[in-house]
Amino acid sequence: MNGVHDMGGMDGFGKVEPEPNEPMFHSEWEARVLAMVRAMGAAGAFNIDTSRFYREALPPAVYLSSSYYRKWLLGLEDLLIDKGFVAAGEIAAGHATNPARPLKRGKFTVDDVERIMVRGKFARAAPAPAKFKPGDRVRARNIHPATHTRLPRYARGHVGVVERNHGCQVFPDSAATGSGENPQWLYTVVFDGAELWGADADPTLKISIDAFEPYLEAA
Amino acid sequence: MTDHDHDHHHHDHDHSELSETELRVRALETVLTEKGYVEPAALDAIIQAYETKIGPHNGARVVAKAWSDPAFRQALLADATKAVSTLGHVSRVGDHLVAVENTQRRHNMVVCTLCSCYPWEMLGLPPVWYKAAPYRSRAVKDPRGVLADFGVSLPRETEIRVWDSTAETRFLVLPMRPAGTEGWDERQLAELVTRDSMIGTGFPKTPGAPS
Numbered sequence: 197m198n199g200v201h202d203m204g205g206m207d208g209f210g211k212v213e214p215e216p217n218e219p220m221f222h223s224e225w226e227a228r229v230l231a232m233v234r235a236m237g238a239a240g241a242f243n244i245d246t247s248r249f250y251r252e253a254l255p256p257a258v259y260l261s262s263s264y265y266r267k268w269l270l271g272l273e274d275l276l277i278d279k280g281f282v283a284a285g286e287i288a289a290g291h292a293t294n295p296a297r298p299l300k301r302g303k304f305t306v307d308d309v310e311r312i313m314v315r316g317k318f319a320r321a322a323p324a325p326a327k328f329k330p331g332d333r334v335r336a337r338n339i340h341p342a343t344h345t346r347l348p349r350y351a352r353g354h355v356g357v358v359e360r361n362h363g364c365q366v367f368p369d370s371a372a373t374g375s376g377e378n379p380q381w382l383y384t385v386v387f388d389g390a391e392l393w394g395a396d397a398d399p400t401l402k403i404s405i406d407a408f409e410p411y412l413e414a415a
Numbered sequence: 416m417t418d419h420d421h422d423h424h425h426h427d428h429d430h431s432e433l434s435e436t437e438l439r440v441r442a443l444e445t446v447l448t449e450k451g452y453v454e455p456a457a458l459d460a461i462i463q464a465y466e467t468k469i470g471p472h473n474g475a476r477v478v479a480k481a482w483s484d485p486a487f488r489q490a491l492l493a494d495a496t497k498a499v500s501t502l503g504h505v506s507r508v509g510d511h512l513v514a515v516e517n518t519q520r521r522h523n524m525v526v527c528t529l530c531s532c533y534p535w536e537m538l539g540l541p542p543v544w545y546k547a548a549p550y551r552s553r554a555v556k557d558p559r560g561v562l563a564d565f566g567v568s569l570p571r572e573t574e575i576r577v578w579d580s581t582a583e584t585r586f587l588v589l590p591m592r593p594a595g596t597e598g599w600d601e602r603q604l605a606e607l608v609t610r611d612s613m614i615g616t617g618f619p620k621t622p623g624a625p626s
Contacts, residue, residue, distance in 0.1 A: 204529075215542065248529075269443070304454065318583040348579065366583075382582050403577045
């Protein structure tokens with residue numbers, strides 16, 4: 197979706213402000229939100245792409261004015277309500293009043309913590325040979341899916357060069373909407389600064405994205 | 416109500432006041448617990464694991480080894496997931512780690528313009544600035560301006576390569592080894608490796624400079 201989360205190349209957000217000796221969490225609730233998202237995801241309530249989609253789908257003004265973990269909280273609430281795991285009234289009341297909906301992998305317990313500290317694997321068997329190889333010139337397609345995609349707007353319509361083939365992986369655009377993993381080839385594609393930002397771009401700049409095959413066409 | 420009661424009430428109120436966000440978080444956790452989806456102790460354990468098991472010390476160890484062991488450096492650049500999987504307690508990075516090397520000719524910088532993708536297992540949870548709009552919007556268009564915000568400048572002719580983490584691939588920058596560290600062992604070298612030097616928004620510490 198063409199949301200405000202897709203902010204590569206936008207102006208006006210000001211300077212980057214690193215915080216010296218930044219703590220891991222700025223409040224205890226941030227840690228609880230992180231833990232709830234990880235636990236409910238691991239229990240099978242949703243996949244990582246769906247959780248990203250729900251954060252992107254927050255109203256633009258809310259997205260831009262909420263802290264990082266506040267966005268995680270709001271996205272998690274919306275997602276759990278939509279999927280029928282909780283009711284809005286239960287969150288408002290602060291107590292469960294409806295029966296639980298079974299989780300794909302069951303209740304998340306202390307015994308499950310170890311497994312979520314290992315990063316997930318996204319590689320899948322290839323359904324077809326790769327269309328592109330390193331060195332190929334490709335154009336990022338001019339597409340505007342209304343749902344989740346990982347093709348940033350700033351790259352669409354522009355020509356770059358395939359640098360690396362990462363193999364076949366879960367396709368986020370499909371996984372986010374519950375339409376299956378639909379594995380696709382994934383490539384690192386490199387663009388010149390001037391191709392993306394015009395003649396005034398920094399001449400020493402190159403930008404790469406990791407692009408799934410359906411995002412690309414031969415150029 | 417007497418004055419005393421009033422004061423007491425006020426005192427109590429100040430100490431129990433929770434923000435709207437805190438109340439919502441508590442409410443959600445209570446609901447998830449009562450419905451039998453999660454155990455609060457499991458949430459505690461997740462937080463403890465993040466606080467103790469991951470962090471930039473993992474990435475620093477990898478960088479220090481690459482600086483001291485040419486065969487490991489080669490292996491890391493060829494297949495970072497495989498290379499790191501040989502390193503005992505920092506081995507659990509899972510798939511899709513890519514190491515990119517800074518040289519005199521090229522400086523690498525990592526961003527996630529769409530959200531906050533970051534090599535957690537190597538660097539810990541990302542800092543707020545990495546997840547915030549100023550960095551995400553400008554890194555791909557004006558990386559030298561972003562580096563200036565960090566007090567970092569590069570020679571004008573150095574190529575800047577910005578890696579936008581748009582898939583599940585995670586990038587670790589292998590910074591250049593600082594001069595004056597000849598003969599240093601991996602443990603000493605690791606102390607020079609900063610988090611920002613592995614994102615590409617900073618350099619390693621220089622020997623003898625105040626940390």
